[in-house]
Amino acid sequence: MATVQATSRGSLKAKRATPRIAPDRLVDITVQAGVIVVLCLAWEFGARVGAINPFLLPSLSDVLARIWADAMSGTVFVDLGLTLYRTLAGFLIAAALGIPIGVLMARSATVRWFFDPLISVGFPMPKIAFLPIFILWFDIYDTSKIIMVTFSCFFPIVAATYAGTTGQDKWPIWSARALGAREHEILWEVRLPLALPQILTGLQVALPVGMITTIVTEMLMGGRGVGGSMIMAGRFADSVGVFAGIVEIVFLGFAVVRSLEMLRARLLVWHPEARK
Template structure:
């Protein structure tokens, strides 16, 4: 039971009712945020259409939004937009998962082994700030000009933020829970799986949330440079034929895909960290 008072009057509220009030308040805040975001996007769309219709910008440099949406609808009816989105998402997610499968174990091992940390820390420190796209000619030379080199390029770009976040998260775990688990007889593997990784998971997931947009950017850039199907390849083809409507249609597709991916990651984070204090905000 929880009490809520106003002056000298005290009302007892069940814990379930208080939890329901908090949930309702959270939903109202979420709806309010969504309403603000939708209003901002709608305002930008109206501004885009108005500026082009008033001839304040040359239509070749900025085509009207209505023409872009019409082209997008035609691509939807023909099915080409689904092929491009599927190929770009496949390359981005394949490279992302490959990077996560390598970077997360390596980051954990680096935090637990001084020898591994001594060996990999200089490599990661040098590689992290480097422009990863500069390695694309090497990957094309080593592999091929098709999906293999694109996926490896994406994995290479996603690797560094994930391994850095994993190492930082596992290294920063408070020593008291670890000592408490050891005092109760927990073995090293149990401490790792039941104490260290759960406590480090918020920062690890943050690294994944940073890496996936980086992977999507890398995917689009590699498609532009190497050609072929995909959002980036379609955009660069439209640009070569001076099809500005096609270029901006690709931008709208990228914006939609990025929005869906980012929101999906936020939802997954909320489900995985439902036990964490951040979920109460």
């Protein structure tokens, strides 16, 4: 009898631990996958029947064959690794600088008076215009590229952190003070958790911006990386190589953005948005 009960309890725990996909989520995934499949089939069919000039748009099978050949030689992993390294390095530096500055802007009027004009002017500016200056000040290798990514990611992170830290409900803060919490305890245990959804939104905005900046800087400066390989293929009229780089960027961007979404879901498991 005890064995039967233990077995039934174990099966119940296994059923509870097994993740289930909601029906509406399953429909969304099916529709999204169907759209991608249709576009890929239309691309391949249009190139095969000659409806599109193969030089202007090579077939998907040729592009995938190039990616496979480059993967066998190892060049794909080197290019993707360098692009990912530059993107994440600049993004993490921007997060390490932007989040504290955004919190300090919300907490200190002096800090806000100093940084608010800089953020207001720098946010809408095209950051890539500063690339020649960074090349002049630093070098033509990874340093200037990473600083360019940091510069591009910095502003949305600061703005999101500042907005999340200022627009907060006062009742949890007042309750914490009534219970005897100190200001640094309120900051770490009340203010930052309340601002975390907005901060993560800023990070989710900044990460694709950082990847775009990395690709553009690699195209403009050359060298190894997905952007550098694409511009080199374009100079030699290698359209298959150019589209191979585009497909690689699509997969890399999807993996990076999806990873950040999963991190958001993990960090906000306590938040009401996790129940949706």
